Amino acid sequence: VMEDSPAAKEAIKEVMEGELGWKITITKNSDEVAEYAKNKKAGIYILDNKIGDNPTEGLEALAKLKAIDENIIVAICSAYPKYERQARNIDKNLVTYQVKGIKLKDNFCYIAIQFIERLRQIIDGIQNKIENSSDEYRNITLALLEERKLELERDRQKLEQLLAKNTSATLPIPNDKKLFSDMDSNFEAYEKCQSD
Numbered sequence: 001v002m003e004d005s006p007a008a009k010e011a012i013k014e015v016m017e018g019e020l021g022w023k024i025t026i027t028k029n030s031d032e033v034a035e036y037a038k039n040k041k042a043g044i045y046i047l048d049n050k051i052g053d054n055p056t057e058g059l060e061a062l063a064k065l066k067a068i069d070e071n072i073i074v075a076i077c078s079a080y081p082k083y084e085r086q087a088r089n090i091d092k093n094l095v096t097y098q099v100k101g102i103k104l105k106d107n108f109c110y111i112a113i114q115f116i117e118r119l120r121q122i123i124d125g126i127q128n129k130i131e132n133s134s135d136e137y138r139n140i141t142l143a144l145l146e147e148r149k150l151e152l153e154r155d156r157q158k159l160e161q162l163l164a165k166n167t168s169a170t171l172p173i174p175n176d177k178k179l180f181s182d183m184d185s186n187f188e189a190y191e192k193c194q195s196d
Contacts, residue, residue, distance in 0.1 A: 002027045003048045011104035020155050030061035037068045044115050049078035062090045075111045109159045116156045123149050
């Protein structure tokens with residue numbers, strides 16, 4: 001995870017570690033993210049776009065990840081929706097580009113659900129290849145993959161129940177350029193105030 005907001009870090013930990021039991025590591029910049037990818041230390045990546053004073057650190061990290069391995073699974077969670085098109089141009093298979101809302105925990109629940117769906121698709125693809133093979137470990141491999149799919153389904157259901165309990169879920173923001181512009185300037189003022 002590349003994130004510098006304390007509130008977002010806490011929300012990520014609550015969802016990924018607390019609810020799902022997934023291990024996360026927080027990185028500070030795109031170079032650290034690239035180092036993790038080179039050393040194959042992470043399976044999935046969540047990037048914030050604005051880190052410190054760099055409004056496109058997430059896009060830089062995404063480009064570095066895709067240069068290392070185009071199949072790396074990435075999601076972006078950013079308060080700046082204006083960078084989504086650039087992110088999708090860098091990564092045609094971007095899992096999701098979530099715009100941070102008031103309920104950060106909800107954002108990361110949605111991201112986790114999208115990761116689970118992508119992982120299930122990957123497992124389905126592997127199962128299809130193995131089913132037609134004559135490998136001596138075929139049946140064991142298929143059983144292990146099926147077990148992992150069941151674990152992912154349990155995780156997805158847990159996240160959906162968590163979201164359903166939250167009666168004040170974040171409402172989608174209308175696609176209004178003036179609203180986004182106002183939101184960007186308000187968020188920038190908030191971040192400046194927070195860093196001061």
